[in-house]
Amino acid sequence: MARPLRETAELNLYRHKSTIKILVGLIAILIVVVSVYYNNFIVHLLKERERNTVDVFARSIEFMAEQGDHANVTFINEHIIKSNTTIPVILADQMGEPTLDYLNLDIPENLSEAELYEMLRAEINNMRAENEPIQVVYRNAANQVEHVEYVFYRNSDLLRQLSYYPFIQLSTILLFGALAYLAFSYSRTAEQNRVWVGLAKETAHQLGTPLSSLMAWLEYLRADERTMQHEALPEMAKDLEKLHLITERFSNIGSVPVLELTSVPEMIHSSVSYLQKRISTKVKITVSTVGNDLRAQLNPHLFGWVIENVIKNAVDAMSGIGTIDIRIAPGNNNTVYIDIVDNGKGISKSNLKKVFEPGFTTKKRGWGLGLTLAKRIIDHYHRGRIYVKHSEPNVGTTFRIVLRS
Ligand SMILES: Nc1ncnc2c1ncn2[C@@H]1O[C@H](COP(=O)(O)OP(=O)(O)O)[C@@H](O)[C@H]1O
Ligand SMILES: [Mg+2]
The missing domain is CATH 3.30.565.10 (Histidine kinase-like ATPase, C-terminal domain)
Structure with missing residues (x-):
């Protein structure tokens, strides 16, 4: 018996379904790993760059202290120190106590001095947890160390957002993927249902007409004196019974x-x-x-x-x-x-x-x-x-x- 359907591409695809699933899963994992890894790499670069900026900032403070009231100090102040508009920094003394020199912090205006110090101290603790502070070394004319200060700093908002970014992005994609999958599988199930029901109804319907006609012929043969004793009649009746059962099955599966x-x-x-x-x-x-x-x-x-x-x-x-x-x-x-x-x-x-x-x-x-x-x-x-x-x-x-x- 020829069975052309068996060799169709669709059935073959069906047989490879689990392989395809595994492949899709592996590619998805690869995309996640690569994008998280690449993002970490960029975060790392940016972090280094920010540390460099803070380092230049610290060196500029040292330089200004050395130069005293010299003319190019203004240039450094304007163009280097104040050019940092993104990284929050606090200058602290040798003991790590804050001075009132800070940049890029959201601090309410009408704080008392005690409240302000309190705030800066808390901020310094946060900063210390995030990044090692950078030393500022003050030297006298004989190049001996007079005292040191510390620049504490926090990552910029940009860096912060960038480190969350892949998780936000991937969970959005995941959510979208899950919704799309649900929608597709729902419509696929609905389609399969229509095919089952339609095919079954159609089959029952098509069998119905010749079947009732055959039954009528059987009755006719049973009634005719010349054929009523024929040995084929009971066998025909059995086969018709079987056909009837098949029709009944198809019609049942095609309805509720x-x-x-x-x-x-x-x-x-x-x-x-x-x-x-x-x-x-x-x-x-x-x-x-x-x-x-x-x-x-x-x-x-x-x-x-x-x-x-x-x-x-x-x-x-x-x-x-x-x-x-x-x-x-x-x-x-x-x-x-x-x-x-x-x-x-x-x-x-x-x-x-x-x-x-x-x-x-x-x-x-x-x-x-x-x-x-x-x-x-x-x-x-x-x-x-x-x-x-x-x-x-x-x-x-x-x-x-x-x-x-
Ligand atoms: N009782 C059983 N013992 C061993 N294998 C079975 C049994 N029932 C089903 N199978 C396996 O499941 C397959 C699918 O069965 P089925 O859906 O009835 O399709 P078909 O009978 O046309 O192969 C069979 O080909 C056979 O490999
Ligand atoms: Mg079977």
């Missing part, structure tokens, strides 16, 4: 299905007796129930489809011979557990996460849609859960279905 409080053991027994006739007699299906009156909200047509898919997979996992145990038991919080235990070849660890993905199959003739459909029916239409409870290569697999009662 009606859930009824149904006895789970009865439902399972009827599915199993139907299936047992259609699979090898060497595969034995047993059903056991713990507790009584296990009922759950379910749609018989859709739920039967799920059981059929899971059991068919279990049969496929065996080489023609084996056992399938279906165990029904009460679960937590008003639920019913249905465990389907097989002794087939099991699922490898790396495939465990993928079995419910559309298009995932390990079979030559598989479509990889059976479990996708089962999951959709259980999650979406029954608000329950289906998952691989346990699987061990060459030992077997247990699927668990959780239904609400």
Whole structure:
């Protein structure tokens, strides 16, 4: 049988999805690391430059003190000392006590002298935590050290903002990325829903007309004396019954299905007796129930489809011979557990996460849609859960279905 769909680019892309995710993640981490690193580098450069500026400032004070009242002092004062309009500085004495020489600090005007000193002292403590102060050395005419002072300084606002910048930028991008992802995945889910529903409705609709016509023909043959005894009639009736069931399933998945409080053991027994006739007699299906009156909200047509898919997979996992145990038991919080235990070849660890993905199959003739459909029916239409409870290569697999009662 030709299966052109299997080779389409889309399915291939789907199979590489996790690789793509990892790649995108790695690139994102690389961008974060590079931008934080580069920003740190710039912050470091700027910090050095600011220290240089403060150093020139300190040297100028020394120079002015040496020159006394000389003429070029004015130039230095105007063009070097006052040119610093961004870095907050305080000149302090030998003991680290502030003098009243400071620049670029936000200090209210009407402070008393005591309050002002208090403020400057507090500011000096902050500055000390940020940067080592720079010494100013005063010498006498004989070039001996007379006394020293200290220039305390703080990073400029520019430097401060620059060090926060990558975090603000990256968190903005992250937030935007998360919102975009949510929006896209929401619209993708909505689109998938439309496809499921549309395709199912269309199929049910298209099957409907020839089916009712075939039923009418069957009635006609049953009524005609010449054919009413024909051995083909009961077989045709069975096949029509089956076609009818398929149509019913598609029409249920294409609309909001009606859930009824149904006895789970009865439902399972009827599915199993139907299936047992259609699979090898060497595969034995047993059903056991713990507790009584296990009922759950379910749609018989859709739920039967799920059981059929899971059991068919279990049969496929065996080489023609084996056992399938279906165990029904009460679960937590008003639920019913249905465990389907097989002794087939099991699922490898790396495939465990993928079995419910559309298009995932390990079979030559598989479509990889059976479990996708089962999951959709259980999650979406029954608000329950289906998952691989346990699987061990060459030992077997247990699927668990959780239904609400
Ligand atoms: N009971 C099981 N034991 C082993 N493998 C399983 C079992 N059920 C499902 N699988 C694996 O999950 C895959 C997907 O199953 P399914 O969605 O029904 O698609 P398909 O049956 O067309 O392959 C199967 O190809 C198989 O590899
Ligand atoms: Mg299958």
